[in-house]
Amino acid sequence: CPNVYDNTKIKLQVKFNRKEDKDFFYSTYEHTETEVEKDNKTNVMTCKNIKNKYEVMIEKLKNKKLGVLIVGIGGNNATTMLGGICANSKDISYIDTYDIKKPNYLGSVFLSSNLRIGYNKKNKEHSYCPIYKLVELYNPEHIIFGGWDINNMNLKDCLYRNKVFGVDFIEKIKNDLDYVPLKSVYFKGNFIADNQQLRVNNILVGTNKLEILEKVRNQIKEFKKQNNLNDVIVLWSGNTEKTIPIIEGVNDTFINILGACKNNHVSVSPSIIYALAAILENCPFINSSPQNTLVNAVVELAEYKNVFIVGNDLKTGQTKIKNFLLDFYFGTGLKPKSIVSYNHLGNNDGKNLSSDLQFYSKKISKSNLICDYVKANDNLYVSDDDMNEKNMRSKHKNIKNNDFCKGDSLISTSTDTVEIEKDCAFTDMLEKQKVNSDIVIKYVPYVGDDKKAMDEYISEIFMNGKNTICLYNICQDSLLASPILIDLILLVELSQRVYFKSLKMNDSNEKILCNGNINIDNYVISHDMVSNKYKNFKRMDSILYLSSLFCKSPFNSSVYKTRHSFFSQLESLLNFIRIICDLPTDAHLDLPFMA
């Protein structure tokens, strides 16, 4: 059991009725979805409830050995996560300025949050239970970690360089982090900011990007073999890269991107190489940065191989608050009109983001969320005078949504193209007009990891009144981010052990691109026929929507559209846990109290 926070140390046991055998736990779940049809002529919406039953199998952990390879292992987030896990596993005490402290996992949903499991008949109260007690999660303290960094500094020295933990803490754990990062993928072409050049001294060389891809695959294979691991997860925690253009024939299909690697195409970024290598080795890939690593070619391969991919960017401080404040505004019938976010920070992430191209990736990631809320609440904005839709449409008649990243030229830094980028940065520029929104990030070295964030929210209230809320938030950036990295790893590992069987499902629903193996340019790729392995039981979609709670800009699948509501993201995760424990989902209705 990991060194979980306070009350989970109580020897609490939860008993379920669910079936189990030596390999699996079993549960069932009945899902009702409302299918809506809208007749655009009559404006009538017709609703039909569709029921589906699922059988669920949850593989037991037994003696599973999990490894995690981190890209950017010497960075602030990676070393903070590793230092935190190490301190917890050793259960050290350390002096933090004046006081003696103990480590904890605060900020991790899986290791520090409780879930409502039901209603206690005796004392007529709700019953809560730590998630860790309900569901069999992998103990983060048993994970074998390794990883890459473009800088060869030993992790124990990185702890001092990164200035997140105090000296007493570092002295007590540094020998456990005695590790020199693996040689890394680094390409010229401003993928990360020029100001990171001084760090580059630990890189793989090869005649083309395909050769580098092969080298990364071998590194993953070696790590798995050396440590005798059953599974490996690859986590990108490197610097934010620039947004790459989406180009037909280059990164749209897996076959095309292999060709692009061979031809050293400028749009194949280091993060794409890691993602491809991971998936080809059947390792899930998590992108904790904002850039668009998960291009169609990567998605196609992941779906084909039945491997999870998760992204983008971590939802830590400012965006997390924005997310549930938007739930508050729209959920209570208020109408946000202006949301302006400013922050300054002084760590290496801030230094990298002080460069325009990398900042741009972050800006898109931080902005996506508002557009979706506005779309879902369009009726609030129809009468707005300030939205001259017609003008906007004619001004931009040649630019479609997301066109900003089509074609190399659009990410050059000439004044004209930067203008286009700014205008089209958000999923829908008209939505941007409805809620004025801007984001500023400044690099101030002196503040180090202590990020300062200021936000101003102006909303319209009853009878055209105005309500302004200002927030000032000081936080240790990496201490907020690291538990989210742990959660993402635990979620991906858990999801790999969960299989659903729809009792209604028929073959035509199955998303199988090809039976057996495909052979591309000497790349033999086997299709992981999970459904064959467990008689029609399938893992969830490769694009793991359950991770949306943890991601600033949750990545969409072709099957569903991400829900941006914080409440909905949290509840979908908690309901998932209830389902695999064979508990009913929570309708948040207190009907038992009425009896």
Ligand code: NAI
């Ligand atoms: P950092 O700059 O401290 O660490 C990044 C590390 O990646 C550096 O050690 C760098 O040498 C290494 N690196 C860069 N390119 C690489 C490559 N191609 N291969 C191997 N190593 C490479 O940054 P930090 O603070 O750890 O953040 C990591 C990422 O997480 C950034 O993209 C950041 O925007 C994102 N993020 C951070 C949050 C936070 O700290 N609160 C919140 C949300 C996202």
